[in-house]
Amino acid sequence: MSIRVEHLKKRFGDFSTGSAGSAADFVAVDDVSFEVESGSLVALLGPSGSGKSTILRILAGLEAPDEGRVLFDGVDATHVHARARAIGFVFQHYALFRHLTVEENVAFGLDVRNVPKATSRRRANELLDLVGLGGLGGRYPSQLSGGQRQRVALARALAPEPKLLLLDEPFGAVDAKVREELREWLRRLHDEVGVTSIFVTHDQDEAFSVSDRVLVIHRGRLEQLGTPSEILDEPRTEFVAGFVGEVNVFPAEVANGEARVGALHAKVGAPDGHARLVVRSYDVKLWREDAGIATVERVVTLGDRVRVHALVDGAGSLVAQFPRRSSLLKNVEPGCRVQVEVTSARAYPRA
Amino acid sequence: MTARSNAEGSEHVRTADALLPGPGQRALRGLALAYVLVLVAIPLATLVVLAFADGPPVFVERVTDEVARDALVLTLGTGVLVGALNVLFGTATAWVLTRYRFPGRGALSALVDLPLAVPTLVAGVMIAVLYGPSSLVGTTFAAWDVEIVFAKPGIVLALLFVTLPFVVRAVEPVLAEIDVAEEEAAIVLGAGPWRVFRTVFFPALLPAALSAGIRSTGRAIGEFGSIVVVAGNIPFETLTAPVYVFGEIESGAPRAAAAVSTVLLVFALALYVGATWIERKVGARHAS
Amino acid sequence: MRAERDVGAPAIAPVEAAKLDARDTRGDRLAAGRVALGAVVVLYLAVVLLGPMGALVAEVSRIGIGEVLSAVLAPPALEALGMSIALVAISVVVNAFVGTIGAIALVRHRFVGRGLLGALADLPLAVSPVMIGLAFLLLVGREGVLAPVLEALDWKIVYAFPGLVIGTLFVTLPYTMRELAYVLEEIGTSEEEAAATLGASAWQTFWHVTFPNVRVALGYGLLMTAARALGEFGAVLVLGGSISGQTQTATTFIHDAVEERALAGGYGMALVLGAISVVLLALLEHLKHRRARALGRTK
Ligand SMILES: Nc1ncnc2c1ncn2[C@@H]1O[C@H](COP(=O)(O)OP(=O)(O)O)[C@@H](O)[C@H]1O
Numbered sequence: 028m029s030i031r032v033e034h035l036k037k038r039f040g041d042f043s044t045g046s047a048g049s050a051a052d053f054v055a056v057d058d059v060s061f062e063v064e065s066g067s068l069v070a071l072l073g074p075s076g077s078g079k080s081t082i083l084r085i086l087a088g089l090e091a092p093d094e095g096r097v098l099f100d101g102v103d104a105t106h107v108h109a110r111a112r113a114i115g116f117v118f119q120h121y122a123l124f125r126h127l128t129v130e131e132n133v134a135f136g137l138d139v140r141n142v143p144k145a146t147s148r149r150r151a152n153e154l155l156d157l158v159g160l161g162g163l164g165g166r167y168p169s170q171l172s173g174g175q176r177q178r179v180a181l182a183r184a185l186a187p188e189p190k191l192l193l194l195d196e197p198f199g200a201v202d203a204k205v206r207e208e209l210r211e212w213l214r215r216l217h218d219e220v221g222v223t224s225i226f227v228t229h230d231q232d233e234a235f236s237v238s239d240r241v242l243v244i245h246r247g248r249l250e251q252l253g254t255p256s257e258i259l260d261e262p263r264t265e266f267v268a269g270f271v272g273e274v275n276v277f278p279a280e281v282a283n284g285e286a287r288v289g290a291l292h293a294k295v296g297a298p299d300g301h302a303r304l305v306v307r308s309y310d311v312k313l314w315r316e317d318a319g320i321a322t323v324e325r326v327v328t329l330g331d332r333v334r335v336h337a338l339v340d341g342a343g344s345l346v347a348q349f350p351r352r353s354s355l356l357k358n359v360e361p362g363c364r365v366q367v368e369v370t371s372a373r374a375y376p377r378a
Numbered sequence: 379m380t381a382r383s384n385a386e387g388s389e390h391v392r393t394a395d396a397l398l399p400g401p402g403q404r405a406l407r408g409l410a411l412a413y414v415l416v417l418v419a420i421p422l423a424t425l426v427v428l429a430f431a432d433g434p435p436v437f438v439e440r441v442t443d444e445v446a447r448d449a450l451v452l453t454l455g456t457g458v459l460v461g462a463l464n465v466l467f468g469t470a471t472a473w474v475l476t477r478y479r480f481p482g483r484g485a486l487s488a489l490v491d492l493p494l495a496v497p498t499l500v501a502g503v504m505i506a507v508l509y510g511p512s513s514l515v516g517t518t519f520a521a522w523d524v525e526i527v528f529a530k531p532g533i534v535l536a537l538l539f540v541t542l543p544f545v546v547r548a549v550e551p552v553l554a555e556i557d558v559a560e561e562e563a564a565i566v567l568g569a570g571p572w573r574v575f576r577t578v579f580f581p582a583l584l585p586a587a588l589s590a591g592i593r594s595t596g597r598a599i600g601e602f603g604s605i606v607v608v609a610g611n612i613p614f615e616t617l618t619a620p621v622y623v624f625g626e627i628e629s630g631a632p633r634a635a636a637a638v639s640t641v642l643l644v645f646a647l648a649l650y651v652g653a654t655w656i657e658r659k660v661g662a663r664h665a666s
Numbered sequence: 667m668r669a670e671r672d673v674g675a676p677a678i679a680p681v682e683a684a685k686l687d688a689r690d691t692r693g694d695r696l697a698a699g700r701v702a703l704g705a706v707v708v709l710y711l712a713v714v715l716l717g718p719m720g721a722l723v724a725e726v727s728r729i730g731i732g733e734v735l736s737a738v739l740a741p742p743a744l745e746a747l748g749m750s751i752a753l754v755a756i757s758v759v760v761n762a763f764v765g766t767i768g769a770i771a772l773v774r775h776r777f778v779g780r781g782l783l784g785a786l787a788d789l790p791l792a793v794s795p796v797m798i799g800l801a802f803l804l805l806v807g808r809e810g811v812l813a814p815v816l817e818a819l820d821w822k823i824v825y826a827f828p829g830l831v832i833g834t835l836f837v838t839l840p841y842t843m844r845e846l847a848y849v850l851e852e853i854g855t856s857e858e859e860a861a862a863t864l865g866a867s868a869w870q871t872f873w874h875v876t877f878p879n880v881r882v883a884l885g886y887g888l889l890m891t892a893a894r895a896l897g898e899f900g901a902v903l904v905l906g907g908s909i910s911g912q913t914q915t916a917t918t919f920i921h922d923a924v925e926e927r928a929l930a931g932g933y934g935m936a937l938v939l940g941a942i943s944v945v946l947l948a949l950l951e952h953l954k955h956r957r958a959r960a961l962g963r964t965k
């Protein structure tokens with residue numbers, strides 16, 4: 028199913044002070060429009076509180092937008108009740124029915140549609156096999172581990188064969204190692220089942236490793252929509268650039284395609300004038316040179332990477348990252364002078 | 379080495395020592411136990427022993443006396459009815475108080491606790507004033523030939539007033555604890571309101587509502603103050619067991635009173651044990 | 667910068683009414699059900715609780731404030747109220763002491779008889795007050811089991827002030843002890859253990875660590891105790907006999923006044939007790955919020 032969202036807006040009023048619509052209202056989703064192709068796997072990426080869940084819940088019909096429309100396969104579904112949308116939804120904390128067995132949980136969406144019991148049980152067990160939990164149908168949710176519960180939640184959402192699957196931070200509540208496994212597994216499952224899927228995450232690695240396309244959300248606004256490599260290589264806003272990697276930001280002057288701040292300069296594709304220069308920590312080269320433009324403050328080893336903190340003349344502190352065995356790091360130590368070269372950077376005009 | 383393992387092995391005792399100190403510990407603990415024994419155990423034991431002092435046949439005779447038996451039946455009947463009504467309306471009240479947002483909700487929620495603080499006799503007086511034969515409501519109903527006060531409806535109303543907080547306060551925290559996402563999951567999967575209630579709410583609420591309902595029945599069968607005012611205490615009509623007991627005391631038949639009291643006590647204890655059993659069972663399941 | 671470019675103006679397929687009802691009424695029906703349930707609950711509370719309360723207030727003002735005031739301020743009424751307040755004071759003091767010790771013993775100690783202590787402390791909640799009165803009557807009444815002993819000592823308990831005290835102490839026993847036991851259980855022992863490892867003595871631990879943590883709960887339990895003591899009727903009627911000026915309490919005063927159709931005094935005193943209980947309730951609510959906050963903090 029293809030999805031189209033037009034100018035969505037959602038405010039949250041403060042119950043204690045009065046009705047929605049007052050100036051004190053909080054705008055959780057602000058004029059968001061996008062489209063999702065049928066059959067794709069899309070990530071909604073953004074920091075906590077940016078409005079990702081609210082967008083997802085509007086798609087599911089659990090929240091009504093104040094403005095805008097939601098279209099499924101071109102049909103306006105904005106006012107369709109959640110119950111009638113036939114959407115699969117996976118909640119962050121599983122939300123399994125604790126008084127039902129695993130099998131009953133998975134069969135629930137079929138049972139409420141009066142599918143014959145034999146059929147619904149068969150389908151439930153097929154799905155449990157699919158998610159690798161065959162044979163656990165008789166257990167109660169409390170008897171499963173976090174990762175297992177999340178897979179039950181997924182099976183439950185898939186059982187009624189929804190045309191759209193929504194997942195709200197599906198792996199947020201399981202520990203790091205299981206999370207990694209579940210990610211890969213979700214990708215494979217998606218390719219197998221082929222259902223249009225949108226999942227919410229605040230973890231950029233998760234978004235980039237799993238999805239076809241990524242929507243970056245910030246303060247209720249859609250900052251950028253693109254493939255993972257588009258977003259990594261061409262961040263369209265300073266926020267996106269900063270969110271998808273460790274960056275250095277400097278107030279700079281751009282002239283003739285070159286941004287300058289103090290002794291630092293970098294080629295950029297921005298118009299002349301004031302700008303904010305954004306340099307990724309791994310887009311910086313530096314090496315020991317007494318006539319250099321910066322002084323090293325600290326050298327920190329983080330597993331297989333080394334991070335160098337330096338003070339650039341006239342520009343301020345800068346962080347650069349290198350592979351641990353990089354030849355550039357030779358003799359780089361606190362207090363020494365280094366030369367700095369920016370291999371790639373972007374500048375965003377500022378007022 | 380031994381000293382160390384001692385200290386580790388007796389953590390409980392150390393904490394306990396820390397709280398009621400040294401040699402005073404036993405004395406104070408003994409005092410509390412003695413207080414409870416003298417105040418509760420000995421008098422109630424006396425009551426039960428004297429109920430049987432004239433022999434079991436006399437006991438049976440006393441509790442199967444027509445008036446006594448009828449009072450016991452009325453008391454248990456109204457008690458069970460009130461328990462059931464509490465389960466129903468108490469759950470509904472808790473539902474509205476936790477899930478609705480409306481002005482005055484906090485005040486209404488606080489008012490539900492009022493029967494805990496209002497003397498039950500005063501509750502009876504209030505009910506009698508509103509629904510009594512000479513009141514506006516009373517005369518209206520009398521025109522339809524329905525008596526409230528000095529009749530069974532008055533007893534039920536008084537008992538409902540007195541036991542109002544039981545189910546509401548037991549169900550509220552359970553309702554508040556239910557994960558909204560569980561409800562939303564059911565809706566998204568296509569469940570209608572009843573199905574959502576049956577799947578998500580009912581199993582969670584049932585033990586709490588049931589045990590509190592049983593407690594309210596236990597409370598109701600012992601109720602005296604409010605009943606004395608509203609019931610009219612007519613034998614075979616509105617005479618409840620506690621009022622019958624009071625009447626027997628007044629007319630100098632304390633052993634007959636003790637016999638009926640013993641029956642009431644057995645029912646009250648059975649209800650208490652039943653409610654506690656349900657709560658334990660649920661608690662144990664939550665712990666797992 | 668936003669992805670508006672992705673949304674041009676392509677043709678939007680016509681609404682398929684069969685599949686997606688653009689305006690489905692499920693939500694409306696649900697809203698109607700919500701309103702109905704709200705109405706039922708409000709009606710229920712009005713019939714059972716609010717109506718009767720309002721009726722008493724209305725009745726008192728119908729009788730006339732002046733008449734009611736003079737009845738409530740008359741010596742028998744004031745003596746009865748004073749008697750009730752004395753009983754409240756005694757039960758609060760005794761329960762503060764016994765309730766604290768009992769709760770600590772119940773929760774922190776392991777000893778033979780602990781289960782018995784817990785069960786007996788709960789029992790008064792399950793027993794009719796009339797029965798309590800009867801039980802003491804059978805024990806220490808004029809023809810009670812201990813009557814010869816009491817006569818020899820020249821102690822009079824039943825139909826005297828000690829009888830009122832015993833009855834009130836019985837019915838108020840559970841409140842403070844249960845409340846404290848619950849909170850002691852909730853807060854656990856880690857703070858007490860920390861104090862012990864820091865070298866605090868038993869009393870220091872109690873006064874500086876445990877007591878501050880249970881102070882709110884103690885207040886709550888004692889307020890419940892006060893409310894219960896003030897409102898007790900059955901036990902004090904049986905054990906005291908409601909002798910005006912000697913063993914008549916506020917509640918038995920109301921009972922007698924209503925029986926004798928002295929409604930100004932009866933309803934007036936009922937309103938006084940009702941008003942006191944509203945004040946107690948307000949204090950209880952206040953403490954409930956503080957307790958909720960305190961428990962949230964220690965967890
Ligand atoms: N029901 C609600 N009432 C009030 N504010 C809300 C509600 N739901 C979300 N918000 C607010 O809207 C903002 C966006 O929330 P959410 O969509 O949950 O963010 P995210 O999922 O990106 O972390 C947050 O600031 C949150 O506090």
Ligand SMILES: [Mg+2]
Nearest residue numbers: 076079080196
């Ligand atoms: Mg979220």
